[in-house]
Amino acid sequence: MKKLLILMLMFSFYGKVFSQTERYIYQTEVNPDTINLVNMKVENTFLDIKGNQSLFISESKLLRDSLTTVLRQQGITETKKSKKDKSEFPKLPNGKSIQPTFFDYFITKNRDDRSVNFVESIGSKQVYYQEDRKMNWEISTQVSDFNNHKVQKATMNFGGRTWTAWFAPEIKIADGPYKFLGLPGLILKLEDDKGDYRFSFVKKINIEKAFSEIIKPEARKSTRINFQGDKASVRMEMVKNKDPEINFDSFNRMNQRNGGMNGGFGGQQGMNGMPNGDMGGQPDMQMGNPSSQSPSNSGSVMNFGNTNPIELSNKY
Template identity: 50%
Template structure:
């Protein structure tokens, strides 16, 4: 009887563990200038590990994306008008910007890494095709509260130094880095532009998971920039055609009554909200290129890419 109870308890713990997400929180420092060493900017990044899979994402992006997921769900449930959604979001647009306008998923045992971005309202991704080859040294030091061992590798035109701990038996780390016999607790590049420091570990019952679109465009690492540019070009071309058609419709609808054209433009699908969002059933307040809605204003702060080639 005791053995049965013990077996049931162990099974319960396994099921519970697989249903929870372990979040590793990193203080991340970035040099925003690719030429000069200026004051480092800081934000937090998360490595969410659930079972055999993980998600790397910045805190600012996760907060922004989860907020919009909630609003989008409310719109569908309550069938609210786009104008109401716009005013509801207006006061929430100025969340902190992020240097990581993408997210990365990993299949940890198979060492498969997927990079997801969004352009022109469409998700696009590729599978990383460069296996990370670590050189593990015999140097052992205490890093961020853990006994850690030093390892080095090269990726994207930078040489990276990682400190991993066997005290946490997760073969993973920030960004695309994984494959060491333990969790990476500290990571920095040779140019002093990027630094990740593990600061805490927390358990989350129902963590937000970035949705993977069923129509996401698959690309390759080599063709990624070209495919993104093609999607943006196609979007701008369609938007230009739609704008031309809306002008013609508004002129036609307004010709028979005083001021009718402007009123028609605001309600017939040619107004600001539909025009910026693309199709009428898209979520409003998309970015200028139809990207995932962004709270930040101005140009992206990421002038210093994490991968130089």
């Protein structure tokens, strides 16, 4: 009954926060530890395009955030306790749990002015900064084929890693996974020189009603250098004020223990071929289906065993 209620609430909520979207789905592989020999973790990340605006977000975070939004609309700000006195987030209507993610944040981009905003949540509060580093791509003449598209090679040093991107000039969207944009075509494949992060385009889907993340008017604006300190300040204020929203945040941080680390400065979920836009038993990636919405709100850098952040340096 509780799952059915959540399902109904999500249907009724669509008209307020959902809109038409072009979604580019990437299979994303992450090496969670640069010291120990471990298997690559795999999850889905999305690049949602609407006009000149885009949103980069992981599937798990989108699931968690949308469900959290619905619960907050009903005045539910506390997670229930299990028999072992651990916080439990409500399961999806299909009975499955939301998987941890290495990307517990979202990124918004405007391709007209090339602005990039990195946003994290602490409970219902947001802290964000605008990326201040230029992306100076070196475009090669080397071409190849990837996923039935002609692609061209480009490289760039960013965040302490050397990145190689393969973009499709035929897809006139100067965007890509994570913060990356500015190439004359959509980035279909992206990996760093250490082989720790790899984004591979799988498919595009059009969605009539997709959950939309936005930067709230009351969000705390920070800078890239002061970001961690401002997040800590917001968290301390919430704890001091005994804000009940901190319960969601505490649950989400605990839930990362088996999933990894915030990728700002630093879940495994298989692709299964994704027939019909879903994941072979996993939630529907279109997010037009309530069994595929997300809530994940984190406030600080997750460091539960993952020692391999996506950005190794805060200088470059």
